Amino acid sequence: MKKLTVKEAYALLTDGLEEPLKIQYVTHCLHVGDLAALIADGLGLDAEYAQTLGYLHDVGRRIDPANHAYAGYVFLKEKGLDDYAAICLTHSFLNNDVGCTCGVPLPEDCLGYGTIKSFVETHTNTDYDRIIQTCDLLCTSDGAVPLNERLRDIESRKGRHAGSDRHRAAAQAQLRAFEERLGHPVSDFYGKIR
Ligand SMILES: [Fe+2]
Numbered sequence: 001m002k003k004l005t006v007k008e009a010y011a012l013l014t015d016g017l018e019e020p021l022k023i024q025y026v027t028h029c030l031h032v033g034d035l036a037a038l039i040a041d042g043l044g045l046d047a048e049y050a051q052t053l054g055y056l057h058d059v060g061r062r063i064d065p066a067n068h069a070y071a072g073y074v075f076l077k078e079k080g081l082d083d084y085a086a087i088c089l090t091h092s093f094l095n096n097d098v099g100c101t102c103g104v105p106l107p108e109d110c111l112g113y114g115t116i117k118s119f120v121e122t123h124t125n126t127d128y129d130r131i132i133q134t135c136d137l138l139c140t141s142d143g144a145v146p147l148n149e150r151l152r153d154i155e156s157r158k159g160r161h162a163g164s165d166r167h168r169a170a171a172q173a174q175l176r177a178f179e180e181r182l183g184h185p186v187s188d189f190y191g192k193i194r
Contacts, residue, residue: 001083004104009033009052009084010079012076013059015162024141025061031139031193032057036131038189042182045127055134056084057091070112073119086119090129091136093120102151102167103158134186137171144190147175 006014021027033054035053040050040141058074070151073087093101098117106116123129138144138152145153179185 003049004081006033006048006051006054006055008041009055012079012141013055013062015173019061021148025058028139028141029055029058031141031143032132032135034193035144035186036128039131039135039178039182039186040128040190043178043191044130045131050128050131053084053087053128054135055086057132057136064111067111067155070093070110070116071129073112073115075158086123087129088130089116089119090123090125091132094133094167094174096121096125097121097163099163099164100156100167100170102171103161105161116147134174134178138175138186140191144187144193146187147171149194167168 010030014026017023017026029084032106033051036054037047037051041047055070056076058068058072060070063075069088069092073085074084079143092101098106098120102148107136110116110135112129137147137154140153142152151171155164175186
């Protein structure tokens with residue numbers, strides 16, 4: 001597996017963008033990656049890998065915002081970065097379930113729907129996938145917030161659907177599981193991210 005450095009992942013996310021730190025999805029990705037690194041380190045995992053996955057999970061927003069998951073997947077696959085491409089598809093769906101997502105469910109007529117659905121349903125989620133899923137649900141473009149605040153925020157902007165309650169419960173359970181392994185709340189890390 002080709003591993004990226006944090007600098008390389010940052011470059012893939014920001015190269016060619018004017019004032020990247022003023023772009024909301026960029027700062028969101030940086031917060032997700034930085035928090036993911038702290039959680040991974042606390043669990044004895046590879047912090048740099050977690051950080052780079054976080055930096056790249058929404059990279060597709062720079063290519064095709066409306067289809068960002070699939071666009072990011074294709075972009076990274078074309079670069080031979082299959083292990084990073086996967087996070088673009090898996091980060092929004094908990095428990096291998098495309099219906100277990102926050103906000104709008106994936107429209108069946110969206111670009112790459114079949115690929116996304118079959119990938120998500122058959123992918124073996126690792127701790128890294130789950131860390132990025134959790135950090136994505138904790139980090140806004142301004143920093144990290146309590147889980148329920150972020151869920152409320154996404155739902156108020158994007159709406160609720162049949163799977164919203166299932167998603168909330170899964171997100172809470174996943175966060176609790178990490179906190180039990182860490183031995184402390186993930187929010188203890190919030191002061192350490194930019
Ligand atoms: Fe995200």
